[in-house]
Amino acid sequence: GQQVMQIPQYQHVQEGEDFTTYCNSSTTLSNIQWYKQRPGGHPVFLIQLVKSGEVKKQKRLTFQFGEAKKNSSLHITATQTTDVGTYFCAGPSNYGQNFVFGPGTRLSVLP
Amino acid sequence: KAGVTQTPRYLIKTRGQQVTLSCSPISGHRSVSWYQQTPGQGLQFLFEYFSETQRNKGNFPGRFSGRQFSNSRSEMNVSTLELGDSALYLCASSTGQLGTEAFFGQGTRLTVV
Numbered sequence: 422g423q424q425v426m427q428i429p430q431y432q433h434v435q436e437g438e439d440f441t442t443y444c445n446s447s448t449t450l451s452n453i454q455w456y457k458q459r460p461g462g463h464p465v466f467l468i469q470l471v472k473s474g475e476v477k478k479q480k481r482l483t484f485q486f487g488e489a490k491k492n493s494s495l496h497i498t499a500t501q502t503t504d505v506g507t508y509f510c511a512g513p514s515n516y517g518q519n520f521v522f523g524p525g526t527r528l529s530v531l532p
Numbered sequence: 533k534a535g536v537t538q539t540p541r542y543l544i545k546t547r548g549q550q551v552t553l554s555c556s557p558i559s560g561h562r563s564v565s566w567y568q569q570t571p572g573q574g575l576q577f578l579f580e581y582f583s584e585t586q587r588n589k590g591n592f593p594g595r596f597s598g599r600q601f602s603n604s605r606s607e608m609n610v611s612t613l614e615l616g617d618s619a620l621y622l623c624a625s626s627t628g629q630l631g632t633e634a635f636f637g638q639g640t641r642l643t644v645v
Contacts, residue, residue, distance in 0.1 A: 454633060463622060463636040464575070509575065513630050519565055519588065520624075520634060524574040 423448050423515050427508075427523035435531050440497040442526035444510035451513055453486055453493045454520070459506040467495075467508075500530045534559065536625045538637035545644050550611040553640045557604050557625030563587075564606040565634065566598060569620040578621075581606050582628045613644045 424447040434440050444453065452471045456464040468477055470486035470493060477484045481504075483496045497504055507525040514521045537556040545551050557564050565588075566578040577590035581600035600606040610617055620641050624634035 451630075456634075456636075463638050464624075464634075466633040466635070469633060511634075514588075519563065519580055519626065519628075519630065520577070522567075522575040522577075 423521055425510060425512060425521050425523040427510060427526050429526055430524065431527050431529070433529045433531065434500050436502060437499050440500050440504070440528055442495050442508050442510075442528075444493045444495075444523050446491045446512055446521075448515055449490050451490075453490075454511045455484060455493075455495055456509045456511060456522075457506050458509065458525070462506075464509060497528075500528070502530050502532055504528060505530050536623060536635050536637035538621075538623055538640050540640060541638060542641045543643070545613050545642065547613055547615060547644055549613050550609065551613060551642060553608045553610075553621055553623075553642075555606045555608070555623035555625075555637055557606070557623075558635055561625040561627055561635075562604055563626045563628030564600060564604065565624045565626070566606070566608050567622045567624065568592075569622055569639070570618075575622070578608070610642075615644050618642060618644045 426445045428443050454469045455467040458464045468484050474488045475486040481498045485494045507527045509522050509525045511520040511522045539554045563582045565580040568576045580588040584600045595611045598608045620639045622639045624636050626632050626634045
């Protein structure tokens, strides 16, 4: 069945270092979404990418959608403690359900 | 506008009991999806309701069921609770169009003892 994978599962960085998480789908996606879940919180929508090769920026966050629309990445420049949380990618399912979520990458930022 | 409201926030139940969780979506949203989140399994899709009909279903046993009312509020029921059902249950509200963003509620933390 359709799978969405993310690597790494965990990432510990020193404050100020960069961070990247990668998302890979077993099938082509019409679009991909990214969510952030703070510890103890709920997932919050960050962004949606639609076009092949699309790159979008939100301050220190850069999101990229692969040319084949099967992978995506989220890069954070100069991490801050406020970046702590789990980052999920999600794409529309080919089998009817609305979203297929990746397992998430948990980011820890050491001050 | 008001966000997604889930009640109750916390719940402790005994094995074998049943539980009902509630989710009120954002006004105007007709789709409500339910997810189970556990530390080891991430976000697992339970089912989605759209305009009072179950549109999609994940791979959970029949003990997990749900329904949606005409005002789009949704309930999820778990019967014959097992220890492994302990999890954060999240509902997500959306317009229901494929690919639109999901707005999550705060979740209900269910503990089965």
